Amino acid sequence: MRALYLIVPLAPLIGALIAGLFGKFVGRTGAHLITILGVLIATVASFMVLSDVIGGNTFDGTVYTWAVIGGLNLELGFLIDPLTALMMVVVTFVSLMVHIYTIGYMADDPGYQRFFSYISLFTFSMLMLVMSNNFLQLFFGWEAVGLVSYLLIGFWYRRPTAVAANLKAFLVNRVGDFGFVLGIGLVFAYFGTLHYAEVFAAAPSMAQRAIEFIPGTPWLLITVICICLFIGAMGKSAQFPLHVWLPDSMEGPTPISALIHAATMVTAGIFMVARMSPLFELSDVALSFVIVIGAITAFFMGILGIVQNDIKRVVAYSTLSQLGYMTVALGASAYAAGIFHLMTHAFFKALLFLAAGSVIIGMHHEQDIRNMGGLWKKMPVTWITALIGSLALIGIPFFSGFYSKDSIIIAASAASSAGQWGASVAYWALTIGVFITAFYSFRMFFMVFHGQPRWHQSHHDGERDDEHHADEHHGEPHESANVITIPLVLLAIPSFVIGFVALEWMLGGNFFGNSIVVDAARHPAMTRVAEEAHSATAMGLHGFVSAPTYLALAGVALAAFLYLLRPGVAAVLKQRLAGLHRLLDNKYYLDWFNEVVFASGARKLGFGLWRGGDVGLIDGIAVNGSARLVGWVAGVSRRLQTGYIYHYAFGMIIGILVLITLFVTLNFVR
Numbered sequence: 001m002r003a004l005y006l007i008v009p010l011a012p013l014i015g016a017l018i019a020g021l022f023g024k025f026v027g028r029t030g031a032h033l034i035t036i037l038g039v040l041i042a043t044v045a046s047f048m049v050l051s052d053v054i055g056g057n058t059f060d061g062t063v064y065t066w067a068v069i070g071g072l073n074l075e076l077g078f079l080i081d082p083l084t085a086l087m088m089v090v091v092t093f094v095s096l097m098v099h100i101y102t103i104g105y106m107a108d109d110p111g112y113q114r115f116f117s118y119i120s121l122f123t124f125s126m127l128m129l130v131m132s133n134n135f136l137q138l139f140f141g142w143e144a145v146g147l148v149s150y151l152l153i154g155f156w157y158r159r160p161t162a163v164a165a166n167l168k169a170f171l172v173n174r175v176g177d178f179g180f181v182l183g184i185g186l187v188f189a190y191f192g193t194l195h196y197a198e199v200f201a202a203a204p205s206m207a208q209r210a211i212e213f214i215p216g217t218p219w220l221l222i223t224v225i226c227i228c229l230f231i232g233a234m235g236k237s238a239q240f241p242l243h244v245w246l247p248d249s250m251e252g253p254t255p256i257s258a259l260i261h262a263a264t265m266v267t268a269g270i271f272m273v274a275r276m277s278p279l280f281e282l283s284d285v286a287l288s289f290v291i292v293i294g295a296i297t298a299f300f301m302g303i304l305g306i307v308q309n310d311i312k313r314v315v316a317y318s319t320l321s322q323l324g325y326m327t328v329a330l331g332a333s334a335y336a337a338g339i340f341h342l343m344t345h346a347f348f349k350a351l352l353f354l355a356a357g358s359v360i361i362g363m364h365h366e367q368d369i370r371n372m373g374g375l376w377k378k379m380p381v382t383w384i385t386a387l388i389g390s391l392a393l394i395g396i397p398f399f400s401g402f403y404s405k406d407s408i409i410i411a412a413s414a415a416s417s418a419g420q421w422g423a424s425v426a427y428w429a430l431t432i433g434v435f436i437t438a439f440y441s442f443r444m445f446f447m448v449f450h451g452q453p454r455w456h457q458s459h460h461d462g463e464r465d466d467e468h469h470a471d472e473h474h475g476e477p478h479e480s481a482n483v484i485t486i487p488l489v490l491l492a493i494p495s496f497v498i499g500f501v502a503l504e505w506m507l508g509g510n511f512f513g514n515s516i517v518v519d520a521a522r523h524p525a526m527t528r529v530a531e532e533a534h535s536a537t538a539m540g541l542h543g544f545v546s547a548p549t550y551l552a553l554a555g556v557a558l559a560a561f562l563y564l565l566r567p568g569v570a571a572v573l574k575q576r577l578a579g580l581h582r583l584l585d586n587k588y589y590l591d592w593f594n595e596v597v598f599a600s601g602a603r604k605l606g607f608g609l610w611r612g613g614d615v616g617l618i619d620g621i622a623v624n625g626s627a628r629l630v631g632w633v634a635g636v637s638r639r640l641q642t643g644y645i646y647h648y649a650f651g652m653i654i655g656i657l658v659l660i661t662l663f664v665t666l667n668f669v670r
Contacts, residue, residue, distance in 0.1 A: 001052055005059065005078050008045045008088060009127040011038040012095075016120035023113030031113035035120040036099045042127070043092040050085040054511075058082075060133050060197060072194070079133035079196060083339065083515035087130040087271055090343050094263035094350045095123040097487040101354050102255045104483040105361065109253075115155060119259060122148040126264040130271055135184045135194040138272070142180065142236070145265045146173050152256040153249045162251040169245040176235015176242050183228030190221055200278040200517075207282045226279055226286035230293075233269025237323050240297045244590055246320055250312040254357030257312060261319040262350035270326045270342050274335040278517040281333065287523070288421040291331025291412075295426035298324025298433050300588070305440035307584045310367050311356045314444045318393060319349060321437060325408050328426045333523035334411035335516045340506050341404035348392035348401055348495035354488055355386040358480040359448060363455060369444055374453035378477040383449050385488040390445050392495045394438040394552045397543030400499030403536065405434070406548055407507055407529050414528035434548045438555025446563045500536045507533035 015038030019031040026034060059080040067074040078084075098119060106115050125148055129141025154166030184194070190206065191199050203222065210218035233239065238246040246266070250257055260266060273280060273290065280286055298321050305317035322345050329338030360367055362379050376383040392401040409430050415423035455477055479485065505511050508530055518526050532539055543549050562570040574581050586592065640651075 001049070001057065001059065001080075002061075004045050004049060005080060005131070006063070008042045008049065008092070009124050009131065011041040011045070012120045012127070013124040014038055016117045016124060019113050019120065020117030023117065026113075028112045031116045032099070032103050035116045036096070038120060039092060039096045039099050039123055042123070043089075043096050046085070046088040046092045049080060050089050053080060053082055053085040066136075071192075072188075074136055074194075075134060076137050077133040077195075078131045080131070081515040082512045083271075083274060084130055086339065086343060087267075088127065090267075090346045091123065091126050091130065091263045094346050094491075095119070095259060097350060097354070097491055098255045098259045101258075101357070101484055101487040104481045105255055105357055106253060111155065115152075115253065115255075118148060118152050118155070119256060122152065122256075122259060122264055126268065129268055133196055135187060135196070135199075139180075139184060142232070142268060142272075143177070145268060146170065146177070146236070149249070149256075149260055149265050152260070153252040155252055155256070159251065165245075165248040165251040168248050172242055172245040173235045176232045178231075179228045180232025180235075183225050183232065186221070186225045186228065196275070203278055203282060220283060220285070222279060223283040223285045226276070226283050227289055229276060229279075230269075230273060230286065230290055233273055233327075234293065235269075236272075237266050237269030237327070238297075238320055239269070239293050239323065239327055240300065241590065243297060243301060243320055244587075244594060247313055247316045247587075250310065250316055254312065254353060254360060257316070258350045258353035258357070261316065261353060262346045266319065266323060267342050267346065270323070270330065270338055273327075273330045274339050274516060277333075277335050280330070281517055281519045281523065284420070284522075287331050287333060288423075289331075291328050291415070291420070291426045292422040294324045294327025294329075294331055295422065295429040296324070297321070298328060298426075299429035299436075302433050302436040302440070304584055304587055306436070306443065307581060308440075309370055311359060311369050311372075311444060311448065312353070312367060314369070314440060315349070315352050315356055318352075318437060318441060321433060322349070322393075325405060325430060325433070328430060329408040329411055331426070332408075332411040332415035332420065332423060332525040333518050334408065334415075334525045334529055335518065336507055336512050336526060337404065337407040337411050337529050339512075339516075340502070341401075341408055343502070343506075344392070344400035344404040344495075344499050347491055347498060348389045348399075351385060351389040351488060351491040351495050352393065354484070354491065355382050355389060358382040358484050358488065359386075361480050361484065362477045364477075366455065369447040371454050372448045373451045373455065374449070375455075375477055376449040379449075379479045381479060381485040381488065385485075385492040386445060386449065388492045388495050390441050392499075393441050394555065395434060395548060396552060397549060398500060398540040400495055400497070402543055402549075403499035403503045403507075403533075403539065405430075406539070406543060406546070407503075407533060409434075409548060410532055411525040411529050414525040415523070418524050420523075431548060431551065435551040435555045438552040439559050442556045442559035443563055446559055451564055451567070500540065503533050503536040503539065508535075 012035070015035035018026060018034050023031050059078060062073075062075045062077040064076040065073060066076060099116070102115065102119065106112055109115065122145065125141055125144035127141075129138060129145060132138045132141060150166045150170045152166075153169050154162045156162045187199055188194055190209070191202055193199060193202075207220075207222055209221045211221050211224065212218050231242075234242045246261075249260060252260075280290070301317055301324060302321035305314050305321070308314045308317060322341070326338040326341050326345070329335070329341065359372070359375065359379065359382060362375070362382065363372060366372070388399070392399040395402040395405040409427065412423055412427040412430055416427050520527050562573075583589070
C-alpha cells in the first residue's frame with residue numbers, strides 16, 4: 001500500500017509538470033488528457049486507500065528525510081488514517097469533476113494548458129497537506145495551496161480586478177499564516193519535535209504549562225498554540241475578519257472557484273483544526289474562541305448573500321456561511337460533524353459553482369442574475385442539478401446537507417447545555433442562519449431559472465476578458481455541452497444521497513477512531529450527535545417536524561413571494577431599507593476599514609519609517625552625519641598643519657609649558 005500512497009499525490013504532480021512545462025508540445029488535448037488521467041489515477045487510488053483504512057489498516061511513517069539538524073529530523077511523511085483517507089477521496093473526486101468540466105468551460109481560452117497545469121498542481125498541494133504526518137509538510141502544503149490559489153485567482157492577469165483579487169487573497173492569507181507560523185514555532189520550541197504523534201502524546205503533560213508574553217500575565221501554552229494555529233485557519237478557511245478575500249476570488253475562472261470553495265484551500269483550515277483535536281481538547285478558551293468566530297461568520301456572512309446580484313458571489317457567500325457552520329462544530333468539539341459537513345458541502349457546493357458556470361456559458365458570459373430568468377426550459381439539466389444542490393445547501397430532509405447541518409446545530413445545542421461559553425450564541429446564529437441561507441439560495445434560483453425571461457434586456461461579458469472573446473455573438477440561452485453537464489449529474493448524485501448513506505457510520509459509529517480525539521466527559525456534543533445519528537431514516541423523518549426545516553421552507557416561501565409572485569415588493573423594500581441595503585452592499589464596510597486603517601496605516605507607517613528612519617536617522621545622522629563629522633575634524637586638523645617651521649616650534653614650546661605646569665601643580669598638591 002505504501003506505493004499506492006505515493007501514487008495519490010504524485011500522479012497529479014506529474015500531470016501538472018507535463019502540462020505546464022511541455023504544454024506546447026502535447027497541445028490542448030494532450031494537456032487535459034494527461035492531467036485528467038493523473039487525477040483519475042489519484043481518485044481510484046484514494047478509494048482503494050479508503051477501503052483499506054476501513055478494513056483497519058493505517059500508516060504513519062517517513063517517506064523522505066529532507067535534513068537532520070541536531071536532533072531534529074525534517075521529513076516528508078504520510079499519516080493515513082480515516083480522517084486522511086476521507087479527505088483524499090473528497091479532494092480527488094471533486095478535482096476530477098472540475099478537470100472534466102474545464103474541458104468545456106475553458107475551451108476557447110488561450111491559457112488552456114496553463115490552467116490545467118495549475119488545477120492539477122492545486123490538487124497535489126492539497127493532497128500533500130491532508131496526507132502529512134508532521135508540521136513541516138503541513139506547512140509546505142499550506143503555503144503551496146496559497147501560492148497556486150494566487151496564480152488561479154489572477155489567471156486572467158490582464159484584468160486589473162483579477163490582479164487586485166489575487167493580491168488581496170495572498171496578503172490576507174499572509175496575515176493568518178503569521179499566526180500559523182507562530183503556532184508551529186511554539187510547538188517546536190516547547191515540544192522539541194514536529195511529528196504529530198510525538199506532539200499529541202506529549203500534549204497532556206504540557207496542558208498546565210504557562211508562558212508569559214507580558215510579565216505578570218500568564219497564558220496556558222496549549223491555549224496560545226491553538227489560537228495561533230486557528231488564526232492560520234481563519235485566513236485559509238475565510239473566517240471573520242480574514243474572510244474578505246474569498247468573495248473577490250470569484251475573479252478567477254469558475255472551475256477554480258468550485259475547486260477552492262469545495263474541496264481545497266478553504267477546507268484546509270477545517271481539516272487542520274480537526275487534525276489538531278488532541279491539542280484543542282486541552283483548551284476550553286481556544287474552543288470558545290473557535291465557536292464564536294464560526295458563529296459570527298455563519299450568521300453575518302450569510303446575510304450578505306441576500307444583496308448579491310453576481311451569480312458566483314451569491315454562491316461564494318454561502319460558502320462563507322457554511323464554513324462558519326463547520327467552524328462552530330469544531331468549537332463544540334464535534335469535529336466529526338464538522339468533517340461530515342465538509343464532505344457533503346464539497347459535493348453540493350462544487351455542484352452549485354459548476355451549475356453557475358454552466359449558466360454563465362449558456363447566457364454568453366452574463367453573470368448578473370437580474371438579467372436572467374426563465375432558464376429552466378432552456379437549460380433543463382443545469383436547472384435540475386442546481387435544484388438538487390440548492391436543496392442540499394438549505395438542508396431539506398434526506399438531502400446530504402440536511403444530515404450534516406442538523407448535526408452541527410444539535411452539537412451547538414449540546415455544547416450550550418453543557419455550559420460552554422459562546423455555544424448559546426452559536427446555536428441561535430446557526431438556527432436563524434438556516435432561514436437566511438434558504439432565502440438567498442432560492443432568491444438566486446428563482447431569479448435565474450424561473451419568472452419572466454430578462455436575458456433579452458442586457459448582455460455583456462461578465463467573466464471573460466474582451467480581448468479573447470470579443471467575437472462572441474449573443475443569442476438565445478442554451479444548455480451546456482455534455483462535458484459540462486455530465487460532471488453536474490455526477491456531483492448531484494452524492495449531493496442527494498451521501499448524507500443518508502454515510503451518516504450512521506461517520507457520526508453514529510466510530511469511523512474516525514483515534515484520528516479525532518474528544519474528551520466526551522467535558523465536551524459531550526458529539527455524544528449527543530451520535531445518539532441522533534443512529535438511523536438516517538429516523539433522523540430524516542424527524543427533520544420534517546424540526547425547527548430548522550420549517551425555517552428553511554419559510555426562507556424558500558419568502559423568496560418565492562418576493563421574486564416570483566410579487567417582484568415589485570422587493571424593490572419597495574430595497575428603497576425603504578436603503579440604509580441597511582447600503583450597509584450590506586458595502587459588506588459592512590470591512591473592505592473600507594481595512595483600506596483606511598490597515599492598508600493606509602501601513603503605508604503611513606512605512607512612509608514615517610522611511611522619512612524618520614531611513615532618510616533622517618540612517619542617511620541623515622549615521623551616514624551623512626558621520627561624513628560631516630569627519631569633514632569637520634579634518635577641516636580643524638588642516639588648520640593646524642600650516643607647513644611653517646616656526647609654527648611647529650611655537651607649538652612645541654607651548655606644549656612644554658603645559659607639561660611643566662602640570663608637573664609642578666601635581667607635585668605641589670602632593
